[in-house]
Amino acid sequence: MAVEASPPASRVDIVRALREGAIAGLIAFGLFLPLIGFKTVQNIRNEIVLETRWPLLAAFVAIIAGGRFLHSLLLAPWLERRALRPRPAAVQPAPWQTELRRWIVPFALGVVITYPMFALSLVGFQGAVKWIDNFGVQILIYVMLGWGLNIVVGLAGLLDLGYVAFYAVGAYSYALLAKNFGLSFWMLLPLAGTLAAFWGILLGFPVLRLRGDYLAIVTLAFGEIIRIVLINWVPVTNGYAGITGIPRPTFFGIPFNANEDGFAARFGLEFSPIYRTLFLYYVILALALLTAAITVRLRRLPIGRAWEALREDEIACRSLGINTTNTKLTAFAMGGMFAGFAGSFFAARQGFISPESFTFMESAVVVAMVVLGGMGSLIGVAIAAIVMIGGTEIMRELDFLKQIFGNDFEPTQYRMLLFGFAMVLIMIWRPRGLITTRDPSLVLKERKAISKSLVDEGHG
Amino acid sequence: MDVFTQQLINGITLGAIYGLIAIGYTMVFGIIGMVNFAHGDVFMVSAFIALITFLVLTTWLGIGSVFVALLIVLIVAMLLTSLVNWAIERVAYRPLRGSFRLAPLISAIGMSIFLSNFVQVAQGPRNKSIPPFFNEVIVLMADPDGYDVALSYKQIVVWVVTAVLLLAFWFVVSRTALGRAQRACEQDQRMAALLGIDVDRTISITFIIAAALAAVAGTMFLMYYGVVSFYDGFVPGVKAFTAAVLGGIGSLPGAVLGGLLIGLIETMWSAYFSTDYKDVAAFSILAITMIFLPQGILGRPDVEKV
Numbered sequence: 001m002a003v004e005a006s007p008p009a010s011r012v013d014i015v016r017a018l019r020e021g022a023i024a025g026l027i028a029f030g031l032f033l034p035l036i037g038f039k040t041v042q043n044i045r046n047e048i049v050l051e052t053r054w055p056l057l058a059a060f061v062a063i064i065a066g067g068r069f070l071h072s073l074l075l076a077p078w079l080e081r082r083a084l085r086p087r088p089a090a091v092q093p094a095p096w097q098t099e100l101r102r103w104i105v106p107f108a109l110g111v112v113i114t115y116p117m118f119a120l121s122l123v124g125f126q127g128a129v130k131w132i133d134n135f136g137v138q139i140l141i142y143v144m145l146g147w148g149l150n151i152v153v154g155l156a157g158l159l160d161l162g163y164v165a166f167y168a169v170g171a172y173s174y175a176l177l178a179k180n181f182g183l184s185f186w187m188l189l190p191l192a193g194t195l196a197a198f199w200g201i202l203l204g205f206p207v208l209r210l211r212g213d214y215l216a217i218v219t220l221a222f223g224e225i226i227r228i229v230l231i232n233w234v235p236v237t238n239g240y241a242g243i244t245g246i247p248r249p250t251f252f253g254i255p256f257n258a259n260e261d262g263f264a265a266r267f268g269l270e271f272s273p274i275y276r277t278l279f280l281y282y283v284i285l286a287l288a289l290l291t292a293a294i295t296v297r298l299r300r301l302p303i304g305r306a307w308e309a310l311r312e313d314e315i316a317c318r319s320l321g322i323n324t325t326n327t328k329l330t331a332f333a334m335g336g337m338f339a340g341f342a343g344s345f346f347a348a349r350q351g352f353i354s355p356e357s358f359t360f361m362e363s364a365v366v367v368a369m370v371v372l373g374g375m376g377s378l379i380g381v382a383i384a385a386i387v388m389i390g391g392t393e394i395m396r397e398l399d400f401l402k403q404i405f406g407n408d409f410e411p412t413q414y415r416m417l418l419f420g421f422a423m424v425l426i427m428i429w430r431p432r433g434l435i436t437t438r439d440p441s442l443v444l445k446e447r448k449a450i451s452k453s454l455v456d457e458g459h460g
Numbered sequence: 461m462d463v464f465t466q467q468l469i470n471g472i473t474l475g476a477i478y479g480l481i482a483i484g485y486t487m488v489f490g491i492i493g494m495v496n497f498a499h500g501d502v503f504m505v506s507a508f509i510a511l512i513t514f515l516v517l518t519t520w521l522g523i524g525s526v527f528v529a530l531l532i533v534l535i536v537a538m539l540l541t542s543l544v545n546w547a548i549e550r551v552a553y554r555p556l557r558g559s560f561r562l563a564p565l566i567s568a569i570g571m572s573i574f575l576s577n578f579v580q581v582a583q584g585p586r587n588k589s590i591p592p593f594f595n596e597v598i599v600l601m602a603d604p605d606g607y608d609v610a611l612s613y614k615q616i617v618v619w620v621v622t623a624v625l626l627l628a629f630w631f632v633v634s635r636t637a638l639g640r641a642q643r644a645c646e647q648d649q650r651m652a653a654l655l656g657i658d659v660d661r662t663i664s665i666t667f668i669i670a671a672a673l674a675a676v677a678g679t680m681f682l683m684y685y686g687v688v689s690f691y692d693g694f695v696p697g698v699k700a701f702t703a704a705v706l707g708g709i710g711s712l713p714g715a716v717l718g719g720l721l722i723g724l725i726e727t728m729w730s731a732y733f734s735t736d737y738k739d740v741a742a743f744s745i746l747a748i749t750m751i752f753l754p755q756g757i758l759g760r761p762d763v764e765k766v
Contacts, residue, residue, distance in 0.1 A: 034540060035512070035583065039582070039583060039584070040512065042586065048515065050515050159565065207750070210751075210754070212562055217698070217746070218750050228739055228740050231736075367566075368570070414581060417581060420571065420573030420575075423570025424551070424552045424570040427552075427559070427566050428552070432560070
C-alpha cells in the first residue's frame with residue numbers, strides 16, 4: 001500500500017512546485033519589468049529614450065521561477081526531513097580544532113608582517129608598490145576602521161551610522177594643522193585621535209537617551225551634517241575641491257624623496273617609492289594592531305564588561321548600578337579616537353582629501369564589515385575587511401570578465417550592490433555574523449569558546 | 461510678503477510629498493517597531509517606475525492627454541511599488557522576526573544600499589529628466605516690480621492628489637476591518653493573533669499601503685521636479701523620517717503634520733538663510749526633536765517595559 005501511495009504524492013509535489021515556480025516567475029516579472037525590462041538612456045539631443053532588454057528580463061524571471069521550482073521540489077522536502085531527524089548532541093570540538101584556534105592568530109600575524117617581503121620577492125620593486133599600497137595599506141585602513149567601530153557597535157551595541165564623521169575629523173585635523181602650522185605626522189597623530197574622541201563625546205552627549213534604531217538615524221544625521229559643513233565651509237576646507245598638497249609622513253624627520261637628505265640617500269639606497277609604501281604599511285599595521293590590543297585588553301577591564309553588558313540589556317545594566325552615560329560616552333570616544341588615527345593616516349597617505357571620501361556609503365561599508373564579520377569578533381571583522389576591500393581591489397584586476405561580458409563591463413560598480421545583498425543574507429542566515437564564537441573575557445580553570453547557540457541567545 | 465506667500469505654497473507642496481513618505485515610516489514603525497531604512501529607496505524606485513511608465517505611455521503608445529497618462533502612471537507605479545515592498549518585506553524582514561534587536565534595521569540598511577545600487581546599475585548613474593509639462597501657472601498676486609506669486613498647475617495636482625489619497629487612506633485605516641486589524645496588531649500582536657487576525661498578512665498589507673503612498677509621492681516628485689536619480693532616495697528618506705519623528709512616530713496625522721512642517725522649514729530656510737545648509741536644517745531638527753521631544757508633537761510618550 002505504502003509503495004503504491006508514493007507516486008501520486010510525488011506527482012502532486014511536482015504540480016505544487018510548478019505552481020509555486022510559476023507564481024514566483026510572475027512576481028519576478030512584475031518586479032523587474034520596469035527596471036530591468038527597460039533602460040532609460042539619453043540620446044544625442046539629450047532627450048531621454050527607452051531601450052528594451054527583454055532577454056535580460058527573461059533571464060531574471062527564469063532564474064527566479066526555476067529557483068523557486070527547485071526549492072519547493074527538492075530543497076524544502078529535504079529541509080523538512082532534516083528537521084524531523086533527531087539533532088545530534090553538541091559535539092566537543094576535535095583536538096585539531098582547538099589547536100588550530102590557538103595557532104591562527106600568530107600565523108595571521110606572521111603573514112601580515114612578512115606580506116611586503118613576499119610581494120617584493122614575487123613581483124619586484126616596481127610591481128610591489130601596487131600590491132602593498134592597494135591591497136596591504138588599503139585593507140589595513142579598513143581593518144582599523146572596522147576594529148574601531150567594533151568597539152561602538154560590536155561591544156557596546158550602539159549602532160553608529162555616522163562613523164565616517166570621526167574619520168573625517170581625523171583626516172581634516174591632520175591636513176589643516178600639518179599644512180597651516182607645519183606640525184609633523186607623529187605629533188598630529190595623537191592630536192587627531194584626541195580631537196576625534198572629543199567629537200565622539202560631543203556627538204555622543206545628545207544621543208545618550210536614544211534606543212537602537214533612533215540612535216542609528218541620529219548618528220547618520222550627524223555624519224551628514226559634518227560632511228555638508230565640510231563641503232560648504234569653503235574658506236577652511238576648500239569645499240568640494242578638497243585639500244591638496246598635504247605634507248607626507250617622514251621617517252622620524254627624514255623625508256621620503258629623491259633629495260640628498262632624503263631617506264634613500266641617507267641610508268645609501270637607490271631611490272624608489274617603495275620605501276615610503278613600506279613605511280606606510282608598517283605604520284598602519286602598527287596602528288591596527290594597537291587598536292586590536294587595546295580592544296582585547298579593554299574587554300577584560302570593568303569598562304569593557306560594562307560595554308558588553310550594555311549591548312545585551314540596557315535596563316538590566318542600569319539596575320545593576322552601571323553608569324550608562326559614562327559607558328556610552330567612553331565607547332563613542334574610543335571608537336572615535338581610532339577613526340581619528342585612521343583618518344590622519346589616510347590624509348597623510350593620500351596627500352589629498354575631499355568630502356567625497358566621507359560619504360554615508362563609507363560608513364555603510366564599515367558597518368557592513370562589522371556586521372558581516374560578526375559583531376564583537378576581531379578576527380571576523382578583519383576577515384570581512386579583507387574579503388570586502390580586497391575583493392573590490394581584485395575585481396579591478398579581473399580583465400577576463402570584460403571578455404565575457406563585453407568591454408563596458410565594470411565589475412566594481414557591483415560592489416555596493418553585493419555588499420547590500422550580503423548584509424541582508426547574513427542577517428537572515430547568521431544574524432551574529434560569520435564568526436559566531438566569542439572568547440570569554442573571564443575564565444574559570446580552562447578557556448572555552450562561547451558557542452554559536454549561546455551567542456545567539458545573547459551571551460557573547 | 462510676496463516671497464513668504466510663494467515659499468508657503470512651495471513648502472506645502474514639498475511637505476505633501478514628505479508627508480506621504482513619512483506615513484510609510486510611521487505605519488511600519490507602529491506595527492513592527494522597526495525603522496524601515498529602505499523606505500526612502502522604495503520611494504526612489506517608485507519614481508523610476510513612474511518615469512519608465514510615463515515614457516512607455518507617451519513615446520510608445522502615444523497617449524496625448526497628460527491627465528490620462530498621469531492617472532495611468534500613478535496606478536501602475538502604486539501597483540508595482542506595492543509589489544516591490546511586499547517582496548522586500550517577505551524576503552528581508554519577515555525571516556528576522558524574533559531575531560536580535562538590531563537585525564531588522566541592519567537588514568533594512570542592506571536593502572537600502574541594494575536598492576539604490578540596483579537602480580544605479582540597471583538604469584545608469586545620470587540624472588533622468590522628463591520633458592516638462594503642466595507649465596501653466598495661476599498668478600495669485602501680480603507685482604509690477606516683477607515678483608509674481610504664482611500657483612502652478614503642478615502644485616495644484618500635487619495638493620489634490622495628496623489630499624484625495626490621504627482621505628482614502630484615512631478611511632481604510634479608521635473605518636474598515638483591515639484598518640481595525642492593523643490597529644490591533646499595533647497594540648498587541650499576540651493577542652490579535654489569538655483573536656483570529658492573520659498577523660503576517662496584516663503586516664504585509666501595511667507594507668503594501670506604505671509603498672502605495674510612497675509611490676504617490678514618487679510620481680508627484682517626478683512630475684514636480686521632472687528629474688530623478690538613483691541617489692534621490694537617501695536624503696528625502698531621512699527628511700521624511702524626520703517628519704515622522706517630529707509629528708510623533710506611530711501617529712498618522714502626526715506624519716502628515718511633520719511632513720508639512722519639514723517642507724515649510726526647508727523652503728523658508730532656503731529662502732531666508734542659505735540653500736547650502738538646508739539639509740543641515742532638516743538633520744538638526746531630527747537630532748533636536750529626538751533629544752528634547754522624543755515622542756513628537758502628536759505622539760504618545762514611549763514607556764519602556766522590561
